[in-house]
Amino acid sequence: MDNGENAVPNVIIFPLPLQSPVNSMLKLAELLCLAGGVHVTFLITEHNHQRLLRSTDAGSRFERYYLGKFSFEVISDGLREDHPRSAEDYEGIVNSLQGVAEPHLREMLRSERGRKVTCVIAEAVFGYAFEIGKEVGIPVFAFETVSPCYLGVYLCIPKLFEEGQLPSKGEDLETLVTGVPGMEGLLKVRDLPHFCRAKDPWAEESGKLIMAEIHAVPKAHGLILNSFEELDGPIMAHIRTHCPNTYMIGPVQQHLKTRLAERETTMPPSSNSFWREDKTCIQWLDEQPEESVIYVSFGSQNTLTMAELMEVWHGLVASGVRFLWVLRPNTLRAAKEVLDQNLVRELKKGCLECGRIVSWAPQEEVLAHRAIGGFWTHSGWNSTLESILAGKPMICWAQYVDQLVTRRLVSEVWRIGVDMEDRCDRLSVEKMVKELMMGSRRQELKKSAQKFSKLARESVNNGGSSYTSLDHLINDIRKLSSIKHFQNNLSCIG
Template structure:
């Protein structure tokens, strides 16, 4: 085989939802900055169409001659919502439709031979196929390390009798997750732990994931040693070859800024599956420093109309300015929209701004932002950390219940509001984060933001881990 055809060629395969796509595209661009690496990014047809519609992704990556996009079907009809309440539809379809297509793609070839696969940790079938076709595979788990570690501990929890739960006391302490014995409660475990049925499809996916991830060549994580060292030390007992290379969005910005001849724009661009409404940035420009609470429940979470109204009253009654993202199709039914009280609408016109989707990294970096009411997705949590923005956490699913507990009890970056949606509580927590307790959160936030920036600087922990990852990929040439 000629040297040119045997050059390192990485195939990146994200879970086809917004969060994993976003951070794996940043990884792809970081790898493209190593000129000898060839990178193929595998999107589903549906998501790739949305990226082409709402972003400059095609022109941005066109500046890297060794990069290409490939697409594959997710098997769902085009009008399927692909939302959090229909999550298992996607997993079932990936298994029945996408899996055989992926195997065929790797078997027949996509041009240059693939020498390494980087797949989302929850795509269990990718490991099986990689073994069958003889290509080394690394996993990239795009959820938080603290959330992933609780996944790894599910067998321990079962053996200790802590899963499934007995009784309905969600505040009972959890003792079988090493490193979290002092603060973890039942309600802080991932949401599937509450189901009570170990044969539940989600539980089966997680159990299989924790069996396969340690067998991969390595595990990439979007974090940095300094914030997650206690969890990472436990995780290395099962996965010794870890690559903590985050925060990826900051890492990419840092690398692009220090490139002697940047291949394209030096600022990372959008990778959103929705149209970003940039009017909110102009509105923020007119607000005083640290005066606005930013509200977003992410790309998958759903709300009922009652929950929307509790949020709305809590925001209005707090007296603070607010920027609220309400994602299309995140609130089933539309009858409630015509019944909003006049005083709520008037207060929103004075102090609020509503958008369907926002350029979140830019919003959180804006000087007007003083707090973030978040669903505690890992990308959002990291972006808030980097900008030193305190959080009110209202988790929805996956790792978010664990993340919100770490925000309040470990990192001291905000308040955990899980399992409640009451206007009085929301009002109080916003007032705490924006005023009464702001100083205590800002001390921790500033410290962690500084550590995050240092980790991706030259010689920092994440920068060194990225260099090691690239070198290990080079050594995987077939």
């Protein structure tokens, strides 16, 4: 008979090979490990694993605090080491990874080595993970690391095409899109993925990936979302018609802190960043007046042209507002173009009196700092949640994927920010920064941001909506393990 080891849930977590999904899923991994009696295998690309080890203490941290509960499974992403792995080639990255990950995951789920797998938690874009799970009889949960509102839009896209609302006709990006439950009269054509403007969207690589995701969600054993009911409740009724078994467990950033505090676990501030953080910016912030600094970061993937970069710089300086700007070495859009360090030095020299430029920053710590009064963001979901938690109003400058829908919710529904739309000239930058930091709407935006900050924190406290939902997820995983353990024992007896 089974010795009991296989009764311990063994969960495989498989994130998109991008900064934000890896960060969110590592935090989920820690939450599961903290629950006790759960082992997590984290499937990560070799490229990202090396970046993680070089930039953070993730390797030693997981070994020290989660020894025997957590392990990395490292695979290739199928790309050359010198491949830029930029946002512009998102579809190529995902497709290349599939060539390696699909047979590897199938072998992991079928293998008799070590612990038997209880379930898989994967990004819904990995449609093959759900097919493999069905083949071998192992449940697969979908963890959508994009915003739930964007997922709600995704799930409506086939219907919008069937009804003739899409593809959009003409060049009027301001045309309202109807037919998305919970978002009636809100969305415009400009908020939808670019392939929605194509005559044959499903022939495009981005369209194929989205269709795979749309098909995967209803097949999932459950759907995990990094949000909370009080924020995204209106869209959830629609999402649950596609996947009734849904767990809203976010914001995972704060949820992890809550669970660690409950267990009185002493753990230093941790990072899952692919970039080495420049923490000298915190010392600089300590010297600035309260709420006087705007934090500027366009995420780990978004890129700028050289012209856009210079317009941002000129606009920030002209605003007269103090700023902390994250300028990554790979910020420039051209795949092989790296920021010239002489240029960076000149930019830094030109804003010594009013600004600070760093290659990467400890974002959660920065946003929580008393000197930060606002956040100019690309509207990535992780960044949006971190800004909400910190109670800081936003300027939204979205470029692609869920950012386009998220910025609409931020500005029009939650009213915690303003939208730049497609503008990036120095006069517009100067105007938007002044409006956020000292304009007539500042107090209104700040009050709304602080309201949602309070709701976010309450949701992950004991008894809160996300806290309860995570408990349900953990209990359901344990039940799956108990069922498999019972079935294994029966087969042994037989």
